[in-house]
Each structure stands twice: as structure tokens, then as C-alpha cells.
Amino acid sequence: MRAAAQRGLWSDALRRLLANRAAATSLLGLALLAGIAIVGPGLSPYAPDQLDWSMMGSPPDWASRHWLGTDRLGRDLYVRTLHGARVSLAIALLATLVSLLIGVTWGAIAGYAGGRIDEVMMRFVDVLYALPNIFFVIILTVVFERSPMLLFLAIGAVGWLTMARVVRGQALSLRHREFVEAAVSCGAGPGRVVFRHLVPNLLGPVVVYATLMIPQMILIESFLSFLGIGIQEPLASLGNLISDGAAEMESAPWILAVPATCLVLIVFCFNFLGDGLRDALDPREY
């Protein structure tokens, strides 16, 4: 019974999502971008850290197969941008996952427990909210050594606040519903009720919010890498590629244009997809 009802909800949502032209195009665009980021670098004869001494700072050039040009050191921009997109996407997805785990757990426990526990837990969230989370990430990057591993953990560890609020609100409204009472009366403990009964029923808003969170994570990562606090050379990320490009933009504007376009496209697609998902999954609430 339950499985059938759920499939109905999700397939309905999918149909509504695909009917939304902007969201469907974005989904397609993202799939395409991800595909290119995975397969694309293999099509070029160049490696991301390979220096081409004869083609330093060259504009896009088909004859030498530097399709999008090279940077000051003669590294192929097409390959580096795709590698950067890979790194940025991977970090954003992992950071979102970390935030999701912390935020859903925190919010669901606070919402289900209610009362004083809820008050204390949410007060803590309020306090951390007082400061834009980029500042906490900066502290964490100062405190720990800089590596891609720790970067996504740090970004994820500070990004869960809004998720916790969303989930807590949902959990509060669900905790007195019949199915929760039924589970409790069958002898399910609080842990089981929260994670087996409550959480699966609030996945809709969680999915929407997670999709809207990914572009923010990409922006945070690029922001830090742009400032030199995130991903470090020779590893490429969209942020440090844009930073390189900004330094050279007067004489070689394509070094900025290529990664910047890629970043803006990704962020655009995720935002439209998130908006579409929001409309598709919950037409009445937002």
C-alpha cells in the first residue's frame, strides 16, 4: 500500500517537473555538462597539468587542438575547466551530503523531541546563524590543513543550518500524525520512529532544499578557491581558474571567460531545477 502511494507521488512529481520547460532544460543541461566533464577530458590530447611550451597564453585554436585556448603556462583550458568542474561538482555534492546528514538528523530529532530539547537545539542553530557561514568555513580552513577532503567537510559542516530548520518544521507538523502514533503504539523506540517513519515522510522538502543547496555549495567552494583559501594549484577548480583568469583578463580574456561561463551555467541550471522541483513536489506550500 505505502509503496504504491509513494510511487504515485514521485511519478506525479516527475511528470510535473518535466512539464516545466526551464527545469527540464536545466536537468538535460546538467546531465550533458556532467557527461562532458566525465568523458570530455579524454577526447583532448592534453593532460590538465601538461605544459605546452609552444602555445603559452594562446587563444582558442583548432589546429593545435587547444579548443578553448591555453593559460599563461600553456596548459589546455578546455581540459582544465572540465577538471575544475569535476572538482567543484564533486565537492559541492559531497558537502551537500554532509549538510544533509547533519541537518536532517538535527532537525528531525529537535522536531520530534519538542519542548526543551527542541528549544536548546534550535537556539544553537540561531546563534550560528548570526554569522554568514563563509566565515566559519574560513576559520576551519585556517585551523586545519588545506586539502580537498577537509574543504568539503568544512563547507558541509557549516551549511546544515537551514536544512535543520526546514526539517524541524516538517517534523513538528508530522509528529502527532496517526502513522507516528501507530508506530509508537507498536513499540517502536524514538530512534526508529524518527529515522524509519518521520524522515521518509519529509523527504520532499529535503530534496528541494538539497537541490537549491548544491549551487550555493559550488559558489562557496569557488569563492574560497578564488581567494586562495580553497583548492590549491596544481589542482584546478572553477574558483581558482577564475582567479587566474581575472589576473590575465586584460591581455587574455578567454582565460577568465571559459571557467566563468561554465560556473554560471552550472549555477543557473541548479537554480532552475530547484525551483522546478519545488513547484513539482509541493505546489501549495511555497
Place this chain on the structure above:
Amino acid sequence: MVGYALKRLLGAIPTLAVIVVVTFLLVRLAPGGPFDEEQPLPPEIRANLEAAYGLDQPLTVQLARYVRGLLRGDFGPSFKFKDFSVTELIATGLPVSLTLGSVAMLLAVLLGVPLGVVSALRHNRPTDHLVMGLAVLGIAVPVFVVAPLAALVFGIYLDWLPVAGWTPGEWRDIVLPATTLGLPVIAYVARLTRGSMLESLRSPFVRAACARGVPRTRRIWLHALPAALAPVVSYLGPAAAAVLTGSLVVETIFGLPGLGRYLVQGALNRDYTLVMGMVIVYAAMMILLNLLVDIAYAWLDPRVRPGTRH
């Protein structure tokens, strides 16, 4: 009203205290220290240095000492800018950052609100689509892409404005940084204003004003707009957060000697005291701004004010 403001101000103190303690513990519990150089220092010198900065004391003593210093306005010495204390760096950076931030916020309101109103008045016509299209662009394109582009176009190709630098009192230095910093906020304010203006233009009291023969301009700007401003005012808090975050990049790109640039340099050098001091100042500014926004909101909308019945 004054009571409400005072109550909120007192409520902000624990928040700031928690942030100070969390920041302090994070920084001090970290592996590695400020004296980890590529060439390890001889142990005696290291011990002397740590004693000089009080790092050999137990953690609670260090925290107590740091908090006592903060209460006197003393943020401790900077580990890497050896000739300056963090307080001195804050004193030089704060005016620059405050000027930049307030000009950006002012631009956001002074440009964003009229753009939103015009968009609402031309609902679903080309002007509306143009403004909203630009707004989407302004929100989605990050500051660190816009800023170099703006510097390239207006600073180098057109040569209208200086690309970098800061001379106190020179307004031309601030135009480019403040505009790029304000751009996403302008875009967001325009979108919010348009949405709530559309609603307010259709509401009964505006139609009543129309029926009473109130002239159109007056109707729009004095009747419909004030009622539509509530969401904009409550967005000013998050807007301030966006401006503070963006100022890190803008100050770095345009070479402005503000707090943001010190914070970034502090982070690159792992200058603990500097980063801690800057974060605490930013937190205090954020809390204060949110407080002002809440008070403004209560002043605009009596229903929010505590002690009034409705």
C-alpha cells in the same frame, strides 16, 4: 519601543559570547600553531615565543585573558603583521569596510526599489521582462566574476573609474567596488519589491484611493509602496550578510584596505588572532544590523511590536 530595543540588545549579548567562545576553542584546539615555520624553530626560542604570547597557559586561562582583553577593546597582537595589534588593524579597516558596505546597501535600496516598482507597473511587458531578466543574471552571477569584468570594462577599456586603490574622501574610488558589491542585492530587492507591489497595487485600499480620486503618482508611491516594503525590510538582514561576504572578494580585487582583505590575508597566513578578531567584529556587525532591521520592522509594522494587542 525603547524597552523593546533594549531587550533585543541584551538578547544579543549571549549570541556574541557563544560566537567568541566557539571561535576561540576552534582556533586553539587546532593541530599546529602560529609558529610552525618551514624551518622549525629551536625549542628554547619557541618556548619563549609561546610564553610571550601566553600560549603556554591552560586553555581556560587563555580564554579568560582573551575575553578580558576584548572587553577593553584589545584583540591581542597579530602574529604575522608583527608591528601591529589586531585592534589597530581593525581600526584602520573598519571605516573602509563600513563605507563600502553602507554605500552598497544604500544603492541596493535606492536602485532596487524603484526598479521593482517600475517592473510591477509594467507587469508582463518588455520593461518588466528586461528588468527581471537582468535581476536573474545579477543574482546568479557571483561577485567574483562580476568584479573583474567591471574593473576590465569601466576601469580599463572605458577608463572612467580607478581600478584599484583607496584615498579617503575620493568618491570615485568607491563607485566600482560598491556597485559590484551591491549588484546581487539590487537584483534581489527589485524582485521582492515587484512581487509585493503587484499584490499591493491590487489590494482594496489602493483601489479605494483610486476611487477617491487620489492622483496616480501619489497613489503608487505613498499608498501602495509603503505597504509593499515589509518584505524588503526583512530582507535587509540577509542582504547585509551577502554584502559582508561579498566584501571579502571586492576588497581583495579592488585593493581596498578594509577588514575583508585583512581577514583573507590572515587566513592565508594562518594568523589566528587576526582571523579571530575579524570574525568577532563581523559577528558583532551582523548582530547589530539584524537588531536594527528588527527594530525598523517593529517601527513600520505595529503588529510585530510586543505589548500591542491585535
